Amino acid sequence: MLPTARRRWLTGAAVAVIGALALTACASERGTDDDTDASAEVDGTFVFAASNDPANLDPSFAQDGETFRISRQIFEGLIGTAPGTADPAPLLAESWESAPDGMSHTFELKQDVTFHDGTPFNADAVCYNFDRWYNWTGLAASEATSYYYGKLFRGYVETPDAAVYKSCTADGDASVTIELNQPFAGFIPALSLPAFAMQSPTALEEYDADGIGGTAEAPTLSEYGQAHPTGTGPYKFDEWSPGEQVTLSAYDGYWGDPGQIDKIIFRVIDDPTARRQALESGAIDGYDLVGPADTGALEDAGYTMVSRPPFTILYLAFNQAVPALQDPLVREALSYAIDKDALISQVLPEGTEKATQFIPDVVNGWNPNVTTYDYDPAKATELLAEAGYDEANPLTLDFNYPVNVSRPYMPDPEQIFTVLSAQLAEVGVVANPVTNAWNPDYLDRITGSADHGIHLLGWTGDYNDTDNFVGVFFGGQSSEWGFDYPELFQALQEARGVASLEDQTALYEDINEMVATFIPGVPLAHPAPTLAFSPRVQSYPASPVTDEVFTGIVLTE
Amino acid sequence: MLRTIGNRLLLLIPTLIGLSILLFLWVRALPGGPAVALLGEKATPEAVERINELYGFNRPLIEQYFTWIGRLLVGDFGTSIETSRAVLDEFLRRFPATIELSLAALLIAVGIGIPLGYLAARHHGRISDHGAVVFSLVGITIPVFFLAFMLKYVFAVQLGWLPSDGRQDPRIDATHPTGFYVLDGILTGEFDAAWDAILHLILPAIALGTIPLAIIVRITRASVLEVQHSDYVRTGRAKGISTGTLRSRFILRNAMLPVITTVGLQTGLLLAGAILTERVFAFPGIGSFMARAIEQRDFPVLQGFIIFIAITYALINLFVDVSYSFIDPRVRVS
Numbered sequence: 009m010l011p012t013a014r015r016r017w018l019t020g021a022a023v024a025v026i027g028a029l030a031l032t033a034c035a036s037e038r039g040t041d042d043d044t045d046a047s048a049e050v051d052g053t054f055v056f057a058a059s060n061d062p063a064n065l066d067p068s069f070a071q072d073g074e075t076f077r078i079s080r081q082i083f084e085g086l087i088g089t090a091p092g093t094a095d096p097a098p099l100l101a102e103s104w105e106s107a108p109d110g111m112s113h114t115f116e117l118k119q120d121v122t123f124h125d126g127t128p129f130n131a132d133a134v135c136y137n138f139d140r141w142y143n144w145t146g147l148a149a150s151e152a153t154s155y156y157y158g159k160l161f162r163g164y165v166e167t168p169d170a171a172v173y174k175s176c177t178a179d180g181d182a183s184v185t186i187e188l189n190q191p192f193a194g195f196i197p198a199l200s201l202p203a204f205a206m207q208s209p210t211a212l213e214e215y216d217a218d219g220i221g222g223t224a225e226a227p228t229l230s231e232y233g234q235a236h237p238t239g240t241g242p243y244k245f246d247e248w249s250p251g252e253q254v255t256l257s258a259y260d261g262y263w264g265d266p267g268q269i270d271k272i273i274f275r276v277i278d279d280p281t282a283r284r285q286a287l288e289s290g291a292i293d294g295y296d297l298v299g300p301a302d303t304g305a306l307e308d309a310g311y312t313m314v315s316r317p318p319f320t321i322l323y324l325a326f327n328q329a330v331p332a333l334q335d336p337l338v339r340e341a342l343s344y345a346i347d348k349d350a351l352i353s354q355v356l357p358e359g360t361e362k363a364t365q366f367i368p369d370v371v372n373g374w375n376p377n378v379t380t381y382d383y384d385p386a387k388a389t390e391l392l393a394e395a396g397y398d399e400a401n402p403l404t405l406d407f408n409y410p411v412n413v414s415r416p417y418m419p420d421p422e423q424i425f426t427v428l429s430a431q432l433a434e435v436g437v438v439a440n441p442v443t444n445a446w447n448p449d450y451l452d453r454i455t456g457s458a459d460h461g462i463h464l465l466g467w468t469g470d471y472n473d474t475d476n477f478v479g480v481f482f483g484g485q486s487s488e489w490g491f492d493y494p495e496l497f498q499a500l501q502e503a504r505g506v507a508s509l510e511d512q513t514a515l516y517e518d519i520n521e522m523v524a525t526f527i528p529g530v531p532l533a534h535p536a537p538t539l540a541f542s543p544r545v546q547s548y549p550a551s552p553v554t555d556e557v558f559t560g561i562v563l564t565e
Numbered sequence: 566m567l568r569t570i571g572n573r574l575l576l577l578i579p580t581l582i583g584l585s586i587l588l589f590l591w592v593r594a595l596p597g598g599p600a601v602a603l604l605g606e607k608a609t610p611e612a613v614e615r616i617n618e619l620y621g622f623n624r625p626l627i628e629q630y631f632t633w634i635g636r637l638l639v640g641d642f643g644t645s646i647e648t649s650r651a652v653l654d655e656f657l658r659r660f661p662a663t664i665e666l667s668l669a670a671l672l673i674a675v676g677i678g679i680p681l682g683y684l685a686a687r688h689h690g691r692i693s694d695h696g697a698v699v700f701s702l703v704g705i706t707i708p709v710f711f712l713a714f715m716l717k718y719v720f721a722v723q724l725g726w727l728p729s730d731g732r733q734d735p736r737i738d739a740t741h742p743t744g745f746y747v748l749d750g751i752l753t754g755e756f757d758a759a760w761d762a763i764l765h766l767i768l769p770a771i772a773l774g775t776i777p778l779a780i781i782v783r784i785t786r787a788s789v790l791e792v793q794h795s796d797y798v799r800t801g802r803a804k805g806i807s808t809g810t811l812r813s814r815f816i817l818r819n820a821m822l823p824v825i826t827t828v829g830l831q832t833g834l835l836l837a838g839a840i841l842t843e844r845v846f847a848f849p850g851i852g853s854f855m856a857r858a859i860e861q862r863d864f865p866v867l868q869g870f871i872i873f874i875a876i877t878y879a880l881i882n883l884f885v886d887v888s889y890s891f892i893d894p895r896v897r898v899s
């Protein structure tokens with residue numbers, strides 16, 4: 009037998025372990041008892057899994073989804089969105105009027121609104137925010153930090169010639185006028201972006217929000233951005249444990265409907281399978297970007313699945329550096345060969361919409377009458393024959409797609425490739441699969457070199473601006489698409505600078521038609537990302553631009 | 566003794582210099598480069614150029630290296646590209662989690678491994694011996710991520726007996742003065758928080774502890790087998806020393822030397838960050854953070870964390886060497 013001391017130690021350890029396991033059962037029961045005790049009331053604590061930490065609690069210096077997910081709860085802008093759409097709606101501005109030339113916009117502000125620190129929200133606060141952004145210099149005025157301001161407002165105080173913003177004038181407490189140097193048709197919708205939310209002037213100053221120093225390797229967060237985000241939204245910031253969670257609690261002085269949730273915990277879980285398991289084990293109440301393989305199983309198990317209205321585009325692009333693809337007959341033939349409905353029903357998530365053009369239908373300039381190439385394999389074969397390809401001389405192309413990645417617009421590239429290449433094979437096109445790891449190899453190859461054939465890629469829109477889609481794809485010559493079409497580039501340039509939204513919409517409809525007849529590629533679908541929730545969630549306010557405030561969540565327990 | 570420790574610490578310096586050069590070059594030689602990694606599908610050539618300019622990735626390598634070393638010497642280990650926080654801060658914030666997890670895994674590995682190895686040696690050739698050997702083989706061969714996943718799937722998701730991820734239930738409002746959650750709960754009197762932290766440690770510690778456990782079983786068994794047939798043990802038995810004393814002071818104490826070396830090595834490995842286990846259990850230690858840094862090409866974090874881990878590893882092994890002289894008076898570290 010073992011020596012006495014060791015035996016006693018072992019026995020003690022064994023007892024402890026057994027006791028621990030026994031107590032575990034008790035502990036977990038006690039947990040659930042608390043939740044269902046007062047069944048008339050709802051458990052107001054909501055735990056949502058984030059895929060990583062927010063980059064910054066100050067949305068004006070951020071670009072990532074997780075920062076914005078949190079900032080949507082804390083901050084509000086002058087303009088919001090109509091539920092479930094990308095259309096502008098009143099928020100902190102109750103109404104607005106824009107001058108016909110688009111150079112000035114006057115906003116009537118909501119009354120009796122306060123920031124979380126008690127500072128009143130008024131016209132002066134609005135001007136403080138606009139002036140703050142304009143007056144950024146140095147590191148704060150660069151693409152790496154104030155990305156959205158730079159992209160949309162183009163210039164800062166040191167580059168006044170490029171700047172869109174001119175001035176902000178407060179007229180009393182409740183009215184404010186913004187003047188611009190150049191017309192900006194997308195100005196009103198842009199104000200719904202989280203980067204342009206109204207932040208408390210007192211807090212911005214007290215915690216040195218613009219104090220982002222750091223070295224060339226990485227800018228540092230300001231004290232404000234680390235721990236003191238202060239907005240007018242329904243939830244105020246409590247705590248951030250990096251790597252673990254961010255905690256928010258309801259703001260008592262909120263002007264609007266507080267909803268059922270009084271405490272939000274954003275739990276950081278970066279592995280998608282771990283997020284699913286956390287939901288299944290009851291550790292969290294919901295998560296975003298459910299993997300395509302999981303949606304069916306979770307739905308069958310009784311979880312509440314919500315599709316976010318798509319704001320994405322998945323496309324099959326034709327690289328016109330490849331001689332065969334320079335022939336318009338070939339591009340047309342390939343378009344007819346693709347069965348988008350089959351693709352969607354077989355491998356894309358529920359709620360995915362078929363694409364007829366390179367922008368989703370919620371974006372300005374979507375053309376309901378655009379030329380389409382509905383699935384017609386016979387026509388495809390005919391066109392290919394006309395172009396000189398047949399069974400003896402089949403059209404052979406490299407088909408590039410990425411591996412080890414899942415994007416909101418492209419949940420499973422391998423499956424998409426399998427379906428599409430089979431459809432192409434039906435009309436006699438030979439597709440050679442060429443794969444690369446997503447980042448950096450695939451992206452480098454597709455966007456940085458001419459070494460690819462037809463490929464899969466896509467885009468998730470940042471904001472409701474057509475230029476954010478087609479301008480990015482077709483604004484100029486690129487290695488990805490490999491063509492030179494000066495009239496198209498010119499049209500996009502022109503549309504960008506137009507003053508009124510109506511005129512712009514008409515121009516973009518024409519542009520979409522131009523693109524459709526040119527066939528640089530096939531717009532396949534607008535995949536709908538899916539969120540999964542615990543059965544106690546009855547509904548969730550899904551928005552195509554992820555403007556999802558948790559006061560809109562309805563709980564049953 | 567002190568001089569030896571001093572010498573060993575001094576030896577650390579050339580080791581770290583060599584390591585820093587290797588590290589610097591290796592990290593820069595990774596395919597792609599950080600600009601494309603940062604920008605993803607928005608990486609136009611102009612944007613890449615701007616990022617390279619901004620972060621200094623296009624300066625000569627020598628210049629980048631000496632800039633980095635210069636900063637290291639004043640305690641500036643750089644700022645994480647992804648989180649914008651100081652690398653040293655990120656390490657210190659996450660290290661307690663990894664220490665707690667490693668200690669828990671070690672407790673399991675040592676607490677079960679040594680007795681099991683000893684038993685196997687004592688019953689050499691019998692079923693319990695074979696059983697222990699097979700058990701240790703199984704422990705070494707099961708991939709850790711698979712084991713972690715299965716433990717989680719069975720005990721957390723299906724049975725709901727234990728939590729599935731993290732260090733603490735988010736719904737518990739716990740205060741963490743030290744960063745060691747179990748200790749914090751005890752210090753602040755929040756015993757439910759301490760208990761909850763222990764529950765969160767169980768599954769990942771089991772997953773992580775199986776490999777060290779298996780190795781410790783084997784080493785203990787081999788070591789005890791060798792010692793129990795040695796001359797001095799036979800002499801002691803012949804002289805009539807009691808079985809208890811024979812086992813504890815003669816056999817075990819002498820058999821422990823190789824085991825302690827092994828435990829030291831295993832501790833170093835555990836503290837180096839249990840990347841896979843932490844990933845599966847969303848455990849916010851240095852392992853999961855390193856995994857992200859590798860994916861995101863977060864150079865400052867990779868460089869800084871590897872240096873810290875190397876220092877930790879070296880210090881643990883120094884400690885192990887020093888401890889020999891306390892266990893075995895014959896061994897003088899000089």
